[in-house]
Amino acid sequence: MYLVLRRFAALCLFAGAMFPAAAQNTVSGAGSTFVEPVLAKWAAQWSQRNSAVIRYEGVGSGAGIDRLKAGRADFAATDAPLKDEELQAGGWRQFPIVAGGIVPVTNLRGVGRKRVRLTGPLLARIFQGKITRWNDPALQAVNGVFTLPDEPITVVRRGDSSGITYNFTAYLSKISAEWAAELGTGKTVKWPVGIAAEGNAGLGQRVIETPFSIGYVEYGYALQHEMQIVNLYATAERAISPTQTTIRNALESADWRSAAEFNLLLVGIQGTDTWPIAASTWIVMPRDAQKAQNVREALAFFDWALQRGGETADALGYTPLPPGLIGLIRDSWKR
Known part of the structure; x- marks a missing residue:
């Protein structure tokens, strides 16, 4: 019996070497704690269906941008939009992903x-x-x-x-x-x-x-x-x-x-039925998605989140973006 088990184990090791499991690529992001709950939920849903794993760490908007600058993150999430000149200097694009x-x-x-x-x-x-x-x-x-x-x-x-x-x-x-x-x-x-x-x-x-x-x-x-x-x-x-x-x-x-780079604040908007401290979270990532697999994977993830993630966002107390704004964002990716 012991000999049979040893042969079986060896056969399994041989099969594993010949046919290794497909490795999942990991895309890393960091930044806003505001958006962390919904990004974590979206990432879990996406990773179950796709070859890429999205890992996000809520370290604060400023620290997230620092990680992107240092090459330690594939994207950053920030509740304070970057100015046009900052985006140009970094070679980055920026777009809102959700509001709250x-x-x-x-x-x-x-x-x-x-x-x-x-x-x-x-x-x-x-x-x-x-x-x-x-x-x-x-x-x-x-x-x-x-x-x-x-x-x-x-x-x-x-x-x-x-x-x-x-x-x-x-x-x-x-x-x-x-x-x-x-x-x-x-x-x-x-x-x-x-x-x-x-x-x-x-x-x-x-x-x-x-x-x-x-x-x-x-x-x-x-x-x-x-x-x-x-x-x-x-x-x-x-x-x-x-x-x-x-x-x-x-x-x-x-x-x-x-605003071509979507850097608008929502605070202080007047209205009898308008919350005056509304905010959106922006994704900041390299502009050229053709140069890196992780950038392409991240953009595919955010495209899915914008079009399919609204119900999840709403359930967590966030406000999904309206269809017109989603259309503007997707058009901006072609520039």
Whole structure:
């Protein structure tokens, strides 16, 4: 019996040497933590059906671009679009892949399902450290009969280079001249207050763990973790909630045809039914797809994601791109 098993094992080794399993090519990407959940899901679906394996690591938008520059990634994902001159210098193309919302979130004890309501300027003053208690008269005035707690506000903000921070601070710069003058827009800013957290999930978890805190995260993450989402006033009378509809309204209001490299921000778009901190994630990759197999594989993956991945994105709280924009993106690949 032992001799039979040995001969069988040898035969298997011989067969394996003669007919090796087809190797799967690995395409690597890095960047935005905002888009990491949906990219990971798409990558798993794609890799089951195709010869290439897509591996993506959410390290932050800035770090993703650094990896692409260093040749350590085949593509990068960023929530802060690159300028035309940056793309030209790198020999890269850029296009949006999905949209979503950035939402302020709180951790207030004993309020049940009630949501804090804020104006944009009040939100800016909290993150500037100029409003420091939840029951500040200015906050209480916009929250009506909802009595806010007499507790200090703990600000939680990103400590890494973040596209989510870029969009969040771009919104605050648009809505508050004081913020624009003192802090401005950036993947990192000189925060005057707050606890630093790494990544979208890291910031969200820190808010969950910290009583009477406020932070900002991706909308889908807030939904999945049942976080307290802040409503923002669009007019003096009406506060807007982030939903797929209000985020989609911002996405569809943008004039995408006006930007050949799709570098448009969605923050601060005015409308009675439009979420004011909508954002898209851009893919940045080498422009010439004919020079490298991995680049061709990545482009095929994103083509599939744009045309077939909408249902998955929607289920995770993201907003799929509209057909007209997908058409513009696919046309841009021919240039």
